[in-house]
Amino acid sequence: MNSARRILIGSRNSSFSGSTPAKSDHTLSIANNSLKPRFYHDHSNHHLFQIHRTKGIAQKFFGLPSSNFAPSPMHFSFSTFNSDVSTFKVRNFSNSVETRINDNNFERIYVQGGMNNVKPLVVEGVHKDDESVAGEKNLGGDVNASVGKSKGEDSEVEKEAWKLLQGAVVTYCGNPVGTMAANDPGDKLPLNYDQVFIRDFIPSALAFLLRGESEIVKNFLLHTLQLQSWEKTVDCYSPGQGLMPASFKVRTVALDEDNHEEVLDPDFGESAIGRVAPVDSGLWWIILLRAYGKLTGDYSLQERADVQTGLKMILNLCLTDGFDMFPSLLVTDGSCMIDRRMGIHGHPLEIQALFYSALRCSREMLVATDGTKNLIRAINNRLSALSFHIREYYWVDMKKMNEIYRYKTEEYSMDAINKFNIYPEQIPLWLMDWIPEEGGYLIGNLQPAHMDFRFFSLGNLWSIVSSLGTPRQNHAILNLIEAKWDDLVGHMPLKICYPALDNEEWRIVTGCDPKNTPWSYHNGGSWPTLLWQFTLACIKMGRIELAQKAVALADKRLPVDSWPEYYDTRTGKFIGKQARMYQTWTIAGFLTSKMLLKNPEMASMLFWEEDYELLDICVCGLSKSGRKRCSRGAASSRKGKRVDRREGFRILHNSLMEEEEAPDVICELENVQGLVDALTAVRWKRQQDAVLELSEHGIVLIVEESGCLQAKVYLKRELFIRYDYNARGGRPRFGVSLGHFVDCLNAFSVPAGQSISSLVQIQYPGPDMQLLLKSVDSLDASICAEIRTRIPDTIAWDYNFEPAGANPLTFTVKSAALKEAIEDLEWPGSSIKITLEPDPPSVSLRAEGHGDLQIDFMYYVNSELLVAFQCDHQASFKYKYKFLRATTSNMPSSVIKENRGSKLSIGRGGMLKVQHLVSIAKPSVSHPYADSVGYQQPSRIAHIEFFVKPEESED
Structure with missing residues (x-):
């Protein structure tokens, strides 16, 4: 057999443990028909690696004994472009499960596929004498590789x-620590x-971070932290510990x-x-603090x-009872951006949205110890309760x-619907004509017998960014802004609140x-600084055209108006x-x-997606007292069928689903395990959303990442x-939790070897x-599941895959070999x-990082x-390893077999398409209904496609 693959490990200008480097480089080439390694030598400095692998690809495919792969921990020894030698000990190398919080009620963070909540690899630098730690270096290039690389040249306005932004920088002891307000x-x-x-410094900090300048942000965070501990008094009274200064x-x-x-x-x-009070x-x-870690990769x-x-x-301070x-x-009043008396005392939306975001940030950043378990539990409970309270x-x-217009008042019971005793007469006349049919928003404040119906931009925008609102509510907020563009944007984005107080109300x-x-x-003034929050919200919800329209307005006026x-x-x-x-x-x-619009992929590090596990947490369920009763059910009670807003999915036994007239789609499938395998292949994160598109030709499930x-x-x-398609007025498209969908399908799967199949509708x-x-095999009982759907957060990218030339560049590799490689x-x-060579015909996959590793496929x-x-x-094109790995990491066993x-x-342009075929098992037994619809036994294959964008060239 003549096909061969080459494993090349090397680095330039390398030495080991301070010794004089030998003038050679070792390249290991192993052919299928020979177990003897052949070594090739050149005159570059050698590099020694000890790689720990239980069973590597060369061992599996070519029968190498395990002794060829040393069982020692991985150590890298190399020098950079100078003669100083460093030794690096790698920690957290493998892509395994990392648990940050040791409690069943707390979040688990997985490193499989997604990096949204995972810290990148950190290595500890040590001097050549191995006696002192030199510092830490970040190897998480996948997190911050594109920071500071804007697409296109800056305009003259930029x-x-x-x-101007650089001119506003304030220094302390020679180091930048922030920017002055004006x-x-x-x-x-x-x-x-x-x-x-x-x-005021937040948009400045983000601008610097997006440009790759992190020193000023780090200094700001540390110096304000020192100010937190200062003694502060107002008229001989000291506020609580933990208060941060306003300035x-x-x-x-x-x-x-x-x-x-x-x-x-x-x-x-x-x-x-x-x-x-700030x-x-x-x-x-x-x-x-969270944004700094996300955008720089420096989690230390x-x-x-x-x-x-x-x-x-x-x-x-915030969670004190x-x-x-x-x-x-x-x-x-006046405790946030609106720092003058404006009638926002109580529970203003802006504070609640920031509070919710800060709790979610803290949940990610707190180091789990015995001393923080109670605090983390309190955060989880507060997040769950706060999200329900605001949404409802x-x-x-x-x-x-x-x-509200038909509210009953003076209700005294645990089941009261009008809990805050809101009088319908409070609804302002302007609102009745102003609110559009397709939009909505979160009100500015809520207290007993009082609802502040004003629209506050920052609170609503940050509710979108933080996922304090539901996906449907988030879309509705942007729909309202679009419908009321003249009122909320006008000549300059964006109104801080709408409408303005006037006459007696103002007084x-x-x-x-x-x-x-x-x-x-x-x-009711217009504040250009709100533009960056509006842009972030639009990018998250897939409404980037709204942000571009608003930025274009600002681009024309701001420099002219100084x-x-x-406004x-x-x-x-x-x-x-x-x-x-x-x-x-305003400048920042x-x-x-502008930078977010040029690099919309960076926005994903600054916003939060829906956390369905978080919504399941309810403190009422932790009490053994019969006195405590969860109010969520009563709050959601309305005419018609009630759906628990915390519910991602539920399995119901011995019940029949309510029949609806002419559903958009009804389909029936046997032996769902093949479908489970196909969907699992594209599930590279524990919490992953998917979009389903239905048509007369079948179903397409789409998953995206960054x-x-x-x-x-x-x-x-x-x-x-059976496949009945009855949709009218366009093809249905909706989002679901991929994890919940797979879990539900698993509930219908039949154990291997069982002769009776399960027909699922x-x-x-x-x-x-x-x-x-719903299972439809039994006439007297069935297993049913309901999965909550939602409006997709974004529009799927149109990859528009086109051949690179007159003849396509393609190659087909045995699936098992591709996965192992x-x-x-x-x-x-x-x-x-990935490099394709026509002569000799070959494909090489080369990992280029701190050292090189290459595998060749010869055709x-x-x-x-x-x-x-x-x-x-x-x-030849480069691709992020984590994206390439996602194309094979969950490859079904049937594909391997x-x-x-x-x-x-x-x-x-280097767009990579990876295609797999997954067998959906043929029915083991026939069903009478199948014959009635003319079922023919066609080839039962599910097609899976991955599209991976290449890295941008540094040229």
Whole structure:
């Protein structure tokens, strides 16, 4: 047999343990017909690796004894471009399950396929004498490789904005620590606008991080952390520990006649107008700490003892028990971005959205110890209760408005629907005509007998970003903004709130505040800094065209108007009466929006997806007392069928499903194990969403990851015994939890060897309805399942795969060989280069990272591994290892056993397509119903396709 593969391990300019390097490089080439290794030598410096593998690809395919692969832990010894030698000990190398919280109620984090919640590989650097730790280096290139690489050149407006942002940087002891609120050279009385505000710095920090500049953000996080422990008093009273300052200023203090010292002077609200408490400062600090780790890959910062202590102090301050009856955070007026009296005291939406985000961040970042278990449990319970509270009681749309309009009042019972005793007369007249049919939003505040129906932009946008709202609510919020574009965006995005308070209401609520006159400042003014949050929300929900439209408005006006703080009038046509020019967060918000639009894949590191396990947590279920009763059921009680909002899916026994007239699709399938195998093949994360598209030709299931990886499972109608398609007005398309779908199907699977098959019926009644699964073998009992569907968060990418030239570049590899080759190419932080050579015909897969590892497939007529090959010119492209691995990591055992072969094609621009075939087992017994529909026994094959985008060239 002539096919061969080569394993090449090497590095340039390498040495080992300080010894003089030998002038050779070792290349191991192993052919199928020979067990003797042949060594090739050249004159580059050698590199020694000890690789621990239980059974590698060379051993499995070529019968090498296990002694050829040393069982020692992996150690790398190499030098960089200088002569200093370092030894690196790798930890957490394998892609296995990592448990961060040792309790059944807490989140488990898996490293299989997805990296959203997983820390990248970290290696510890050691001096050549192995006696002292030199520091830490991050090898998680897959996390931050694209940070700082913008697509396309900056426009002149962007260049001006970057220059202004750099000019606003504040230094402390020679190091950047933040940006001042405004840097107008013509402003002779800056008041506190020359200070560094925590909330104002957030868009600046994100702009720097997206550009690859992290030092200023790290310094900011650490110095504000030090300020947290300062003693603060207002009129001889000290607020609780953990309070973060609203702002700080760098002052120069004279030590003596010749020496001076820089000090940080924080403001915890004792100097602010109105003495407002900066509640949002600590929440924004936590959010930025997570963003820093996500965008840089440096998770060591959040693991530091002082950072963990500061994090716990903020959480303890927020989670302290009080008199409040509800999970929302109770605050005073002016405690957030709206820092003047505007009638938001109580439970404002902005604070709740930031609170929810901060809790989710903390849940990811807290180091699990015996001392933090109770805190993590409290976070989980609070998150579950808060999400239900906001989704249920803050949401208004046309349907909810009709419900409130008919509310009964003065209800005294545990089952009261009008829990807050809201009087229907509170519904403002403007709202009845303003709210669109297809949109909705979260109200600004909720208290006993009071609903603040104003639309607050930041709270609603951040509810989308954090998934505080349901996917349906998130889409509805953007639908409302689009429908009411003239009111909420107008000439300058984005209204801070709508509508403005005027006349007597303005006098009572604001106290006749001259700065908050109608349609000015916080009272209906337009704030350009909200642009970056709007952009992030639009990217998450697949509405990028809305963000582009808003950014285009800002692009035209902001530089001409000298980057003002806010705009006045109903449509934002005039610069604010008291607006500061060259406002830093206006500049930074614009830059962040532009960078997110250029690199939308980076946005996924800044928002959160729905966490269905979190929604299942209910503190009511933890009590053994019969007195406690869960209020969620009563809250969801409405006319008609009630669906528990926490429920992802449920299995019901000995019951029959309600029949609906003419469902969009009814299909029946036997032996669902083949379908389970096909769907499992595209499930590379524990929590994974999928989109199902139904048509007269069958079902397509689509899964995506970071805009760089897409998988499709094609289930043609011929796979089913029965397939009735009745949809009208377009092909149905809906989202489901892939994990729940597979788990439900598993409930219907028949153990291997059992002669009796199980016939399963799948129904999709129509839009906004649940996916129904039911066994139909028994006449007196059935197993039924309901899976909640939702509006897809994003539109699937159109990969538009086109051949790279006149002749396609394709090759087919035995499926088992492909899977083993990719597994053996595992290399931390590496990319995989796939090269096709026409002469000699071959395919090479090369891992390029800290050292090189290469596997070659040589094509010959009698080859048993590379079974087909077509290439008329040399082609080479790089792909992220984690995306390439996802194409084979869950390959079904049936594919490995049959070993038909997996086809790989490289299209225009380097797009890689990987195709597998999965057998759906033929029926073991016939069913009378099958004959009545003319069932013919066709080939029962499910097609699986993966599309992997190549890495961008550095040229």
